[in-house]
Amino acid sequence: MNVLLIGGGGREHALAWKISESSLLTKLYCTPGNPGIFEIAEDAGIGLSGVEIVQFCREKKIGLVVIGPDKEVADGLADTLCNAHIPVFGPSRKASRLEWSKGFAKEFMERHGIPTARYARFKSEQKDEAWRYLAAQDFPVVIKADGLAAGKGVTVATDNDTAFGALDEIFNGKFGDAGAEVVIEDFLKGEEASVFAICDGKKFVTLAPAQDHKRAFDNDEGKNTGGMGSYAPAPLVTPDVLKKVEERIIAPVLKGMVEEGAPFIGCLFVGLMIDGGEPSVVEFNARFGDPETQSVLTVFKGDFLRLLHSAALKNLDAYWIQNPAEGVACTVVLASKGYPDNFERGFPITGLQNALSENIRIFHAGTALQDDKLVTNGGRVLGVTAKAETLEGAILEAYSAVNK
Numbered sequence: 001m002n003v004l005l006i007g008g009g010g011r012e013h014a015l016a017w018k019i020s021e022s023s024l025l026t027k028l029y030c031t032p033g034n035p036g037i038f039e040i041a042e043d044a045g046i047g048l049s050g051v052e053i054v055q056f057c058r059e060k061k062i063g064l065v066v067i068g069p070d071k072e073v074a075d076g077l078a079d080t081l082c083n084a085h086i087p088v089f090g091p092s093r094k095a096s097r098l099e100w101s102k103g104f105a106k107e108f109m110e111r112h113g114i115p116t117a118r119y120a121r122f123k124s125e126q127k128d129e130a131w132r133y134l135a136a137q138d139f140p141v142v143i144k145a146d147g148l149a150a151g152k153g154v155t156v157a158t159d160n161d162t163a164f165g166a167l168d169e170i171f172n173g174k175f176g177d178a179g180a181e182v183v184i185e186d187f188l189k190g191e192e193a194s195v196f197a198i199c200d201g202k203k204f205v206t207l208a209p210a211q212d213h214k215r216a217f218d219n220d221e222g223k224n225t226g227g228m229g230s231y232a233p234a235p236l237v238t239p240d241v242l243k244k245v246e247e248r249i250i251a252p253v254l255k256g257m258v259e260e261g262a263p264f265i266g267c268l269f270v271g272l273m274i275d276g277g278e279p280s281v282v283e284f285n286a287r288f289g290d291p292e293t294q295s296v297l298t299v300f301k302g303d304f305l306r307l308l309h310s311a312a313l314k315n316l317d318a319y320w321i322q323n324p325a326e327g328v329a330c331t332v333v334l335a336s337k338g339y340p341d342n343f344e345r346g347f348p349i350t351g352l353q354n355a356l357s358e359n360i361r362i363f364h365a366g367t368a369l370q371d372d373k374l375v376t377n378g379g380r381v382l383g384v385t386a387k388a389e390t391l392e393g394a395i396l397e398a399y400s401a402v403n404k
Contacts, residue, residue: 001026002060003305004044004053006077006090007068008032010333010365010383011290015068016041017361018297022305029060035374036364048072050080057086064089064309067266070148073286074100078266089312094262096286098253099269102183103146105284112256114249115280117142117273119185127171130182134163140187145170147178154224156187188282190275193234194292195242197250197270198307200316201263204250205307208299208325209237210292216339225340226380228333231391232295233325236274245270245279253284265311291331294363294383298329330394331385332402336366339379349374349381355404359397361385 001024005016013036020028020040030037031044031053046052057065065081067073067090076093097104103121108114122130134141143166145153153175157163170179193211197204210232216222237245249270257264269285269292297304301323310317336343345366352362352374363385366378386397 001063001305001309003028004057004060004062004065005030005033005037005041005068006048006053006065006072008034008037009068009290010363010380011288011293012068013037013363013365014294014297014383015066015288017363018300018304019066019308022303024303024305024309027060029056029062034364035367035369036362048077050077053077054080054084054086057081057084063087064305064312066090066308068287070096070099070285070287073266074148087309087312089266089308091264091266091286092262095257095264095266097262098257098264098284099286100148101146101181102144102283103181106183106185108253108256108260109281112252114252114256115278117186117188117280117282119183121146121181121183123181124171124179130167130171130184131164134167134184137163137184137186139163142185142187143167143170144183144185145175145179146181146183147175149175149178153178188273188275188280190273190280191236192282193237193272193274194289195237195245195250195270195272196288196292196296197246197268198311198316199254199264199266199268200311200314201265202254202258202314203316204246204254204268205316205318205321206242206246206250206324208233208296209242210234210289210296211236212289212292216335223340225335227289227291228335228380229331230292230295231328231330231394232292232299233328235391237272238277241274241277241279244277245272249279249281265314290365291333291363291380291383294331294361294385295329298331298361298385298387299325299327301326327387327389328391328394329385329387330391330398331363331383332398333365333380334382334384334402335380336376336378343379345375345377346370347376349376351404355384355401357401359387360401361387362401
């Protein structure tokens with residue numbers, strides 16, 4: 001089977017690597033890709049418009065398209081491919097509303113009895129109401145831009161200045177159209193974790209639970225970013241907690257989406273807060289998370305392409321999972337100085353071959369080739385992933401590789 005992968009970050013490098021291991025694969029193409037991905041996939045050489053992608057799929061007899069990034073999911077690329085009768089792993093625009101509208105997601109959970117924090121939703125013309133509501137809340141409080149903001153549209157505010165500053169930034173256009181509405185939520189106590197569910201519209205299977213780390217510097221001292229590291233499986237998500245997540249959250253989501261005329265086919269990312277063994281939803285994403293995917297797929301054992309293909313054909317087959325969590329993986333993200341704010345590009349990257357070993361994989365994110373030399377080309381540049389028998393071992397191996 002020929003496969004086309006959409007995207008060019010660390011998540012897509014991990015997806016490309018796992019797909020490339022499948023005996024079902026004939027040829028893997030990717031767009032826009034990155035230098036790491038192009039070591040295992042061929043550059044499709046096309047843009048991201050639906051028309052170009054459909055034409056390419058017909059010419060190359062693509063048997064499955066896998067969509068990585070949130071933007072292409074939210075723009076309805078899956079709808080375009082479905083209308084052209086091309087199998088696709090990725091949800092429709094309507095189903096992906098769980099991610100691209102936080103307000104919709106909160107109302108959906110309320111309708112279907114899914115545990116989440118108390119909230120209020122305000123449009124930009126309701127700024128005065130939002131101010132009054134916020135003034136009456138206890139701290140900490142969570143303020144979110146309603147739409148997609150590359151993982152940076154959320155503020156956990158512990159005081160007035162931070163809270164009202166965040167609200168002002170959203171309503172004054174810092175996140176563009178994503179800030180046309182704002183969601184103000186109660187702060188959930190507990191510890192965060194993530195669960196990925198591979199869904200065919202009605203059935204699902206879960207992969208290894210993960211935990212990611214958002215702040216730029218060690219000891220949670222930097223700004224919130226798109227994610228600076230992850231590990232899987234997360235011991236916080238015990239078998240009992242996972243059962244609750246599956247029964248109280250994932251199953252009702254799939255049932256509710258069918259009832260609302262938008263069956264969810266793809267990866268449902270459930271961002272959780274777990275307090276005393278009780279899970280609540282912090283957020284949904286309608287695609288694989290980054291950098292969690294790098295860790296989750298490193299411990300996955302099975303035929304990942306066949307699993308995704310069966311889900312895309314609405315006939316999910318869990319047979320293709322041998323073990324969702326073999327060993328423990330830890331990913332450390334190397335980012336450009338200044339990220340998530342302003343940073344420079346074009347610095348040479350050296351030492352990759354020295355760092356690689358049997359237990360180390362390096363996933364490219366913000367990299368490029370300049371005169372045949374690898375250079376930095378983004379905020380998050382590399383994800384260094386180590387696999388070991390224990391979390392402590394994986395952390396030590398990951399940082400040892402980082403130092404090289």
